[in-house]
Amino acid sequence: MGISFTSGSMSENRSLSPSYVRAGVLLPLGVAAMSFASIFIRFCDAPPLVIAAYRLTLATLILLFLGLPKTLRESRRLSRREILPSLAAGLFLCFHFAFWITSLQYTSVASSVIFVTTNPIFVAIASFFFLRERISPILFLSILVAVAGGIIIGWGDLGKGQGQLYGDFLSLLGAVMATGYLLVGRSVRQKVSLSTYITLVYGVAAFFLILLALLNGDPLFGYPPKEYILFLLLAVGPQLIGHSSLNWALKFFSATLVAVFILGEPVGASILAYFILGENPGLSLIWGGALVLAGIYLSAREEKKLGKI
Numbered sequence: 001m002g003i004s005f006t007s008g009s010m011s012e013n014r015s016l017s018p019s020y021v022r023a024g025v026l027l028p029l030g031v032a033a034m035s036f037a038s039i040f041i042r043f044c045d046a047p048p049l050v051i052a053a054y055r056l057t058l059a060t061l062i063l064l065f066l067g068l069p070k071t072l073r074e075s076r077r078l079s080r081r082e083i084l085p086s087l088a089a090g091l092f093l094c095f096h097f098a099f100w101i102t103s104l105q106y107t108s109v110a111s112s113v114i115f116v117t118t119n120p121i122f123v124a125i126a127s128f129f130f131l132r133e134r135i136s137p138i139l140f141l142s143i144l145v146a147v148a149g150g151i152i153i154g155w156g157d158l159g160k161g162q163g164q165l166y167g168d169f170l171s172l173l174g175a176v177m178a179t180g181y182l183l184v185g186r187s188v189r190q191k192v193s194l195s196t197y198i199t200l201v202y203g204v205a206a207f208f209l210i211l212l213a214l215l216n217g218d219p220l221f222g223y224p225p226k227e228y229i230l231f232l233l234l235a236v237g238p239q240l241i242g243h244s245s246l247n248w249a250l251k252f253f254s255a256t257l258v259a260v261f262i263l264g265e266p267v268g269a270s271i272l273a274y275f276i277l278g279e280n281p282g283l284s285l286i287w288g289g290a291l292v293l294a295g296i297y298l299s300a301r302e303e304k305k306l307g308k309i
Helices: 007-013 018-034 037-043 048-076 080-103 109-116 119-131 137-153 162-188 194-215 225-249 255-262 264-277 283-305
Strands: none
Touching: 018 225, 018 255, 018 264, 037 225, 037 264, 048 080, 048 194, 048 225, 080 109, 080 162, 080 194, 109 162, 119 137, 119 162, 119 255, 137 255, 137 264, 137 283, 162 194, 162 225, 162 255, 194 225, 225 255, 255 264, 255 283, 264 283
């Protein structure tokens, strides 16, 4: 995609400014909001592509309602070097949701969220080659610890049949798409404001998700009120609060660290699934969750040691 970014250019932003501190608060809050996504989706009866299309469409409409003049004003000043990557990020986000939400029809919440959040490994490798961001051995080990914890949480799904494995494979494809989404965001967010960037990205993703739903023959209207309430909850919580917090933090943290933080989502999602859906991962949640949190802590400490925090 022709994206290049050197970590050295961010040295002036590494001081503990109010915005920087706020990013450190918003990131875990965003992950907490994202943990509700799989729960809301499980209660939806609409087709997966329709769920994703409404989630992004409603989020985009809310953003336009709140800040259309500013978005239009800033969009006119963007060059192709900002617009084209933003469009690419929207495509990545579109297919991320298409694969991941579909996976929830075939596999458990814990397993689906785990496989889709293996993307820290992909992000770490891609960040080295495309963003020229250093990945130290300790940081990579921390990533592996967090991912291992995630795999332990979803371990109970192994051997449950072909449909379960198909859902896990779709989740893995969602992880690959999320990698591109985070890498583009890390680069573009250095030059484009949050509101303008997410409006472009969410809008592009919404357009293509609607197109995919229509091509798949899924009806876009005629659902009961409960479905539209769930669509709105997905748009406001996991999308506008959750994903927007991630995109906000990408201005201050490396894509790798943001990806590792996302691994906190399966811990929250599994806890919610236990109390709301009756999915019981047992001791795997305790041991796996401990490893995930340890991996997040070690990754953040190593990033701070390397001068990235």
